[in-house]
Amino acid sequence: MEKFTTLKDTAVPLDIENVDTDQIIPARFLKATDKAGFGENLFRDWRFDKYDKLNPDFVLNQDQYSGSILVAGNNFGCGSSREHAAWALKAYGFKVVVSSYFADIFKGNSLNNGLLPVQVSPEFLEKLFIAIQKDSEEKIKVDLENQKIAITSTGESERFNIDPYKKTCMINGFDDIDFLVSKLEAIKNYENNKKTTPASVGV
Amino acid sequence: MKKTLFDKIWDSHIVESIPDGPDILYIDQHLIHEVTSPQAFNELKERDIPVFRPQQVVATADHNTPTQNQHLPVQDLLSRKQLKELTHNCEENNITLYGLGHPYNGIVHVMAPELGITKPGMTIVCGDSHTSTHGAFGTIAFGIGTSQVAQVFASQCLLVEKPKKLRVNVNGKLKNGVLPKDVILYIISKLGTNSGTGYFCEYAGDVFENMSMEGRMTVCNMSIEMGARGGLIAPDETTFEYVEGREFAPKGEDFEQLKTYWKTLKTDEDAVFDQEYSFDAEDIEPMITYGTNPGMGIKLSGSIPVEGGKSDAKALQYMGFKPGEILLDKPINYIFIGSCTNSRIEDFRTAAAYIKGKKKAENVNALIVPGSRQVAAQIEEEGLRAIFEEAGFTLRQPGCSACLAMNDDKIPAGEYCVSTSNRNFEGRQGQGSRTILASPLTAAATAVAGKLTDYTKQLN
Numbered sequence: 136m137e138k139f140t141t142l143k144d145t146a147v148p149l150d151i152e153n154v155d156t157d158q159i160i161p162a163r164f165l166k167a168t169d170k171a172g173f174g175e176n177l178f179r180d181w182r183f184d185k186y187d188k189l190n191p192d193f194v195l196n197q198d199q200y201s202g203s204i205l206v207a208g209n210n211f212g213c214g215s216s217r218e219h220a221a222w223a224l225k226a227y228g229f230k231v232v233v234s235s236y237f238a239d240i241f242k243g244n245s246l247n248n249g250l251l252p253v254q255v256s257p258e259f260l261e262k263l264f265i266a267i268q269k270d271s272e273e274k275i276k277v278d279l280e281n282q283k284i285a286i287t288s289t290g291e292s293e294r295f296n297i298d299p300y301k302k303t304c305m306i307n308g309f310d311d312i313d314f315l316v317s318k319l320e321a322i323k324n325y326e327n328n329k330k331t332t333p334a335s336v337g338v
Numbered sequence: 339m340k341k342t343l344f345d346k347i348w349d350s351h352i353v354e355s356i357p358d359g360p361d362i363l364y365i366d367q368h369l370i371h372e373v374t375s376p377q378a379f380n381e382l383k384e385r386d387i388p389v390f391r392p393q394q395v396v397a398t399a400d401h402n403t404p405t406q407n408q409h410l411p412v413q414d415l416l417s418r419k420q421l422k423e424l425t426h427n428c429e430e431n432n433i434t435l436y437g438l439g440h441p442y443n444g445i446v447h448v449m450a451p452e453l454g455i456t457k458p459g460m461t462i463v464c465g466d467s468h469t470s471t472h473g474a475f476g477t478i479a480f481g482i483g484t485s486q487v488a489q490v491f492a493s494q495c496l497l498v499e500k501p502k503k504l505r506v507n508v509n510g511k512l513k514n515g516v517l518p519k520d521v522i523l524y525i526i527s528k529l530g531t532n533s534g535t536g537y538f539c540e541y542a543g544d545v546f547e548n549m550s551m552e553g554r555m556t557v558c559n560m561s562i563e564m565g566a567r568g569g570l571i572a573p574d575e576t577t578f579e580y581v582e583g584r585e586f587a588p589k590g591e592d593f594e595q596l597k598t599y600w601k602t603l604k605t606d607e608d609a610v611f612d613q614e615y616s617f618d619a620e621d622i623e624p625m626i627t628y629g630t631n632p633g634m635g636i637k638l639s640g641s642i643p644v645e646g647g648k649s650d651a652k653a654l655q656y657m658g659f660k661p662g663e664i665l666l667d668k669p670i671n672y673i674f675i676g677s678c679t680n681s682r683i684e685d686f687r688t689a690a691a692y693i694k695g696k697k698k699a700e701n702v703n704a705l706i707v708p709g710s711r712q713v714a715a716q717i718e719e720e721g722l723r724a725i726f727e728e729a730g731f732t733l734r735q736p737g738c739s740a741c742l743a744m745n746d747d748k749i750p751a752g753e754y755c756v757s758t759s760n761r762n763f764e765g766r767q768g769q770g771s772r773t774i775l776a777s778p779l780t781a782a783a784t785a786v787a788g789k790l791t792d793y794t795k796q797l798n
């Protein structure tokens with residue numbers, strides 16, 4: 136997994152609430168059996184109309200906005216557990232998603248793929264939207280080490296939370312599989328002990 | 339310390355707790371399907387790690403399968419490739435697969451319970467958010483992403499933080515015509531789609547105690563739609579009776595011994611929940627959704643709320659509805675009875691009982707998709723097929739079908755579909771499709787009337 140420490144970049148404002156994973160990557164694009172290539176179909180039905188023509192009203196199609204930070208409305212990533220949503224965002228080029236709320240599974244999936252979900256207060260989210268919409272060149276700084284997100288022009292900042300274990304993983308670029316495989320002895324011991332409890336009969 | 343049902347199961351599955359971090363949680367049963375597993379198998383292959391406990395994994399093909407001519411080669415090339423890869427991966431790793439055409443094939447959350455794979459007190463995961471369904475048995479069951487599928491392959495464990503605990507109580511007597519689907523749609527309409535985020539939800543109260551296992555599955559299935567990782571209901575005699583005698587359920591002495599243990603799986607008297615809500619059964623009526631998330635629900639006879647935020651306006655525009663509008667008598671051209679929420683035999687019995695002797699309206703396309711081969715066989719045996727066909731309904735072969743429209747079962751753009759599935763997101767049932775979530779009874783009545791109709795007066 137790619138390491139993440141700090142990032143200073145412009146952002147794309149997606150001022151929509153309850154963005155579900157069916158919007159992030161519609162089901163008809165889930166047929167691929169590898170992870171590459173999902174970026175093309177990110178927000179497919181918002182980016183393109185039904186004739187596959189670019190929808191100029193959608194923020195990802197507006198030239199003034201670019202960058203590796205996506206700032207989105209409340210409750211981002213709800214719905215299906217498809218990790219394809221995190222892959223699509225990552226493949227498109229996003230490294231950070233900011234929202235005032237993330238759905239659990241999406242959050243976990245993002246962290247497992249080196250895409251940092253930054254949860255901020257609704258007030259700070261509003262400030263972010265205002266700053267970016269005022270000046271699309273506005274740089275947002277995300278500092279994982281110090282768990283801080285800041286708006287460069289105004290200097291306003293907020294602290295965000297992240298599980299300490301996940302933080303270490305992101306900073307060092309290692310993931311849960313590496314960790315769990317290092318624990319196989321403990322897992323086998325657990326299995327052996329469990330055999331003597333009624334809970335394991337027939338399991 | 340007093341423990342909740344959830345604590346009891348969770349705590350007994352902790353291999354190790356990482357200080358300041360997640361728990362290493364042992365997973366008893368891992369269920370997989372064709373769409374979210376291939377990348378996980380690849381991940382393992384790339385790292386040269388074997389599947390640690392293949393005998394604790396069961397696979398099915400359901401999400402991306404056709405519901406017609408399942409005996410023929412799958413037409414869609416990408417789907418065929420996905421299925422082939424699943425077969426290949428299962429063979430290579432010694433994993434049991436109930437593929438297309440196998441008598442045990444079905445939607446993963448229908449197949450596992452009906453085979454007795456799902457039992458109380460277990461931890462079950464699957465790369466599908468509606469894994470919460472299995473919570474109906476007093477099980478900790480939740481959906482995971484593909485990276486986590488790979489973790490479970492590699493270690494039969496997951497690194498997860500223990501969620502907070504939520505309890506939803508519903509007591510009283512349900513009105514005639516109010517089904518488990520209405521109960522859960524009602525709860526979600528009251529609590530919203532993210533009130534459950536960070537929580538595991540226990541459903542308690544006599545409404546759930548008096549519910550069949552299939553009804554409980556419908557309820558737990560939609561826990562994720564209020565944001566909860568999962569939902570569960572304490573196992574009781576109804577649960578034990580359901581499990582006993584099923585294909586992979588323990589038999590004889592083993593079963594009795596387990597039952598003694600299962601009986602301890604309930605929340606202690608004074609255990610504390612982080613959050614608790616209570617509702618009266620008498621307040622619940624048949625429900626429908628009017629928007630593009632499952633929390634946007636109203637009574638079938640109700641009107642769309644006038645006050646809403648900006649996301650409401652966007653949803654109403656998509657749906658072609660207006661604030662304050664009453665949806666009763668709205669013409670509907672499509673109905674779908676199926677999905678892991680409502681595709682078990684009771685759902686089809688309910689629908690058939692209403693449909694019997696009636697005909698679907700001319701304008702309606704009525705699609706019925708059983709949850710599994712076994713349910714399909716029951717439909718045959720109980721003579722329900724004839725009822726559906728005489729009424730002009732189309733009965734298909736099992737699979738996820740129009741729930742997520744990965745295959746050809748799609749609702750055309752702009753059309754409304756009264757659907758027994760669990761998600762009404764934009765385009766979920768096909769690009770531009772407009773989904774109205776409801777119970778199998780509401781779907782059946784809509785098909786007959788050709789419009790949303792208040793059928794409760796016809797029931798006795």
Ligand code: SF4
Nearest residue numbers: 468677678738741742
């Ligand atoms: S029926 Fe729908 S919700 Fe259920 S497993 Fe299939 S796609 Fe997922």
